[in-house]
Amino acid sequence: VPERLDIKHKVLAEVQAHTPKGVVIGSSTSGFKPSELQQGAARPGEIVVCHPFNPVYLLPLIEVVGTDGPAAATADKAYEILTGIGMKPLKVRKEIDAHIADRFLEAVWREGLWLIKDGIATTEEIDDAIRFGFGIRWAQMGLFETYRVAGGEAGMAHFIAQFGPCLAWPWTKLMDVPELTDDLVKTIADQSDAQSGMHTIRQLERIRDDNLVSMMRSLKGRNWGAGALLNQHDARLKALEPTPDFASPLPTLDRVVPISWTDYNGHMNEARYLEAFSKASDRFMEIIGCDATYIATGNSYFTAETHLRHIDEALAGDRIRVETQLLSAGGKKYHIFSSMYHSDGRLLATVEQVLIHVSLQTRAATMPPSDIADKLARIAKLHAALPIPEGVGRHVGQPR
Structure with missing residues (x-):
């Protein structure tokens, strides 16, 4: 179903007309909120967003949106079903345009377009910056845990104190950033502690490094991305x-x-x-x-x-x-x-x-x-x- 709200409303109405009460109806929409999908529905409490990522048969993450509205019970049921089939459902606490992951992707996409428009980088150079660098780190540790390691033993609060001033510098076209108040810093630091505080920085570094090595070894087997780079280096060493x-x-x-x-x-x-x-x-x-x-x-x-x-x-x-x-x-x-x-x-x-x-x-x-x-x-x-x-x-x- 295309990303047109009028068409989605028609399809959802037809689905509800042919299904009994209590059925979970999950839309894979990338941008619409559940409240928008539920408008005019006969049973709005059955409609939630279940947004997966391609290729769906390999990537386990699926964003479940609707926990803060009339379909909260349906979202919980969807969470249980998706967990049961081996997915990784992520409950989005509050509905928002484009949910969570696509907002990150959109920010990177827009910045990439600026880099190309301004003649700073090509599409290949931008892709290389991701797949040979931070993309590999993100794939196994995410954003905040990566930065927690960067903060050293002092943790996330130290990282923010060290790099927070960069938010005021012209490092991005996306200059609409929140003010780093003491409350916000404490909130982020506390959440980081709750997320990763059970590990020391050295343990996190070891976990990160082991994961990175395993991922890059896997890429070697496919001769792709960072793995192809390692294969080329191995060939040079073998020649010597x-x-x-x-x-x-x-x-x-x-x-x-x-x-x-x-x-x-x-x-x-x-x-x-x-x-x-x-x-x-x-x-x-x-x-x-x-x-x-x-x-x-x-x-x-x-x-x-x-x-x-x-x-x-x-x-x-x-x-x-x-x-x-x-x-x-x-x-x-x-x-x-x-x-x-x-x-x-x-x-x-x-x-x-x-x-x-x-x-x-x-x-x-x-x-x-x-x-x-x-x-x-x-x-x-x-x-x-x-x-x-x-x-x-x-x-x-x-x-x-």
Whole structure:
């Protein structure tokens, strides 16, 4: 239904004509207030605003407006229903044009238009300022909690005292701002204490940082926004890596265990061991020439068999490394054994894998090209002189 009040009135009247009393009727309007929607309705107490955000199937927030009018009971019922289906209903205390979130969006939108009109920034530059900066912070901590951290141990009142004078400076076209009276400062500080006072600033910083890292790691997987930037940096660092000594087990992973890799037992989750070894296997593929450029030609290696042993624990913040030894290579497949070590030298885990060269078009096994086959043969010949690692050929449940 378009954002025209006359059309909404007609649709709401038709809905009420075909529904029994007591039904919750929620409008997804972005701007109209419940009192406006309820005008002329047969049962105004059944009409509320339930304003979601696109994509609705992913974003959980939905603003519920109408708690301060004749539909208060209906708003409460809507809150319960929405909570029950996994949404995050936000009760708007008083009805207001555009509710809460859209007022923020409108303020940013208008400021963006001014920046473009005045030749200060382009649309891309404005988007970059958001998605590489404060947008990531806002996504996991919001506005006031972010500024609370900025205020340090002295809290929100200190932040306002430090940055409050900026409201009088020409930092925005939106110069209609409230006067920061003592009462207003106290109200904001008290609300901030009630919201976040159970955490110290250091705890909030840790929560913020862990969330930011997790979000950016997720964006890396999608190669988008800040994640794409991190991928580009990783590629630059990889280009600086020295050529490995092919006569020794090849270094294929060196990283710190992130907090997101730990589970309810406080150590690295079993799936993350496999992820780490998967990344090590990818690095081995790059070493033999099966990199992204080669895969783009329509060929790759598929893992055909994996045997993973968990030997010791890895905790968040531990540095781990993986070394990979080529046991054999010939025809369409190769056989590797990788060992994961803690920075203190402890063996944490091993994995034994067989990989097969595959055409991505036919999804069938094929022979690798001569350059990859030759490199595998050279490494296999050198690694044949190495001791066979303990654990090769083991089966599940075999005594150590």
